[in-house]
Amino acid sequence: MSWVIAMGTPICGQVLPCGWLSGQAPAAASTLHVMDDALDADRVKIERGDTALRRTLRRTIEGFPAVESRRPDFTAAAGLFTIVAAIATTALAAHPQQLEQEEVTVESIPTGTKKVYLADMAASHNVDGRLYILRTDDLKFLGIVSTGLDGMIYLPHHESEIYVATTYYSKLTRGERFDLLQIYDASSLALKEEIEIPKTRAQAGSYRPLMQGSADDRFVFIQNATPATSITVVDMNAKAATAEISNDGCYGTYPAAGNPLRFSTICGDGTFGTYTLSQDGKSAERKSSTKLFDADEDALFSHAERDGQSWLFISYGGTVYRVKSEGETVELLERFPLNEGVEGSWRPGGAQPIAYHSGSGVLFVLMHSGGAEGSHKNPAEEIWAFDVRKKALLSRSPTTAATSLTVSTAETPTLFAINPIETTVTRYIADPAAEFALTETNVEKVGETVVQVEAD
Incomplete structure (x- = not known):
């Protein structure tokens, strides 16, 4: 019976314990043969051994308790290597059988689970934005969706999908630009489809008004800035961008609750612009409101909350504005501090x-x-x-x-x-x-x- 330990082969933690032979491993051609049946059990033969191998063996054997001499007798050390060989044989014989391969499955978020969504710009590496999804009951982590570079999110009313408008570059931070509206399954979080959109999307923080949907979720409205401002209209039935509508001097979209073809935008001169789309979503008619607030004296936050058929805005100074956007122009219903x-x-x-x-x-x-x-x-x-x-x-x-x-x-x-x-x-x-x-x-x-x- 014989054993061969190849010194050029990684054995740490497998046949021998890590660190058993310290120092740099010698060339693969240097091999140590420990032989019981062909040689005397008390002898160790070094074949083609080089200086590094002998030095390594000397350090190892000198550290062994049974060896006292600084110039070790290899015959006396044969017992050590016989033990090593026996351990190796036992380890190989006891090697476990190959584990049965498990089937890889994809978990899904159960239907009806209440969730909280957190859009992370990942500012220190913002080509790799994320949308974290947690359970509302206990903030348990449920999943994550990639949102690319400065991605915007919209959660449609039907709750079965998640929409992400984002940008990618062929060389990560440069190269050819790709702007997409991505559709993810809200349960498995798998990417279902991508729709190409104009390369004018605003690369900004993820604010709710920068990406909104019509009342029936047929259309998605995406804010653009180059820095000239416009709004991309995406028809989710046709799975295509149908129009890019100018909203110069204005920002954000606020869809009407009762008319899926209508949405408004807030403007820097204190007015609101209201757009009414054609049935095919390829054009729109715009009408402006009267001046409803003073952007110089007390500007409004762009974030607003819907209350039925009206929107609630708040000013920098703390005044609440309630506006109605269902008609051809936005109306101010009330304001109060x-x-x-x-x-x-x-x-x-x-x-x-x-x-x-x-x-x-x-x-x-x-x-x-x-x-x-x-x-x-x-x-x-x-x-x-x-x-x-x-x-x-x-x-x-x-x-x-x-x-x-x-x-x-x-x-x-x-x-x-x-x-x-x-x-x-x-x-x-x-x-x-x-x-x-x-x-x-x-x-x-x-x-x-x-x-x-x-x-x-």
């Missing part, structure tokens, strides 16, 4: 500063103290609950550096706030019996640069 009489110069701030719970008529607002011109992106210190029907401030709850906020559609409001400093999402439960004061229930680390947050 939410911070009147409150000391401390409190103002709204952040990227997504308001969240509206239509079931209770409560508007939740991210607020910071010491507000002034230019503080409209400041993170919040408190979340205010404001009754827009009674025009009353109900409660003020502490929060930590929140910049984006959303609320669930459940009967009891569940809120989710993004802290970009700690890169966390915080879950709150509002208590209707306590004027919708908030109780923190969960905090989870997520993403790097989350801007937009949405919830079922």
Whole structure:
């Protein structure tokens, strides 16, 4: 019986323990034969051994307790290698059988699962944006969708798909540009289809108004900026971009609730433009409203919340505007301050500063103290609950550096706030019996640069 240990072969952790023979392995041609049946059991023969091999063996054997001489007797060391050979034989004989290959399967998010979506720009490597999907009950991680470079997201009303408008380059950060509207299955998160769109898409933070859908989800509206602004119209039935409509001096889209061919845009001169599409989605007629706000004195955040057939906007100074966008032009229905009489110069701030719970008529607002011109992106210190029907401030709850906020559609409001400093999402439960004061229930680390947050 014989064993051959090839010194040029990786054996660490397999036949011999790691580090058994230290130093650089000699050439593969140098082999050590330990032979019981062909040679005397107490002899070790080195075939074609080089200086490195002898030096390695000398260091190893000198460290063995039974060897005292600095110039080891290889005959005396034969017992050591006989033991090594026996261990090797035992290890090889005990090698387990090949494991049966398991079938690879894809998990799916169960139908009816309530989810919270977090769009992460991944600013330090923003060609690799992500959409994180968590369970609303406990913030358990459910899955992730790639959103490419500065991707925008839209969650259609039918809830069976996720839409992502994004950009790719053939050489990652340069080269040929590809702009796509991607359709993902909302359960398996698998990519279903891609629609080519014009290479004019705004490469900006993921704000809700930059990508919206018509009331019947037939059309998707995507904001462009080159920096000239326009809106790409995508027909989801035809799976094609049908029009690129100019909205110079304006930004964002706000679809009508009752007319799937109509949407509006907010403009820097204090007006709103309203577009009515042709039936084929290839052209649109525009009409402008009168001046509804003063962008120089108290500009509006572009983020707005729908309440039936109207939209709720909030100004940098803390005034709520309710506008109706169902007709050919946008109308101002009412406006009222939410911070009147409150000391401390409190103002709204952040990227997504308001969240509206239509079931209770409560508007939740991210607020910071010491507000002034230019503080409209400041993170919040408190979340205010404001009754827009009674025009009353109900409660003020502490929060930590929140910049984006959303609320669930459940009967009891569940809120989710993004802290970009700690890169966390915080879950709150509002208590209707306590004027919708908030109780923190969960905090989870997520993403790097989350801007937009949405919830079922």
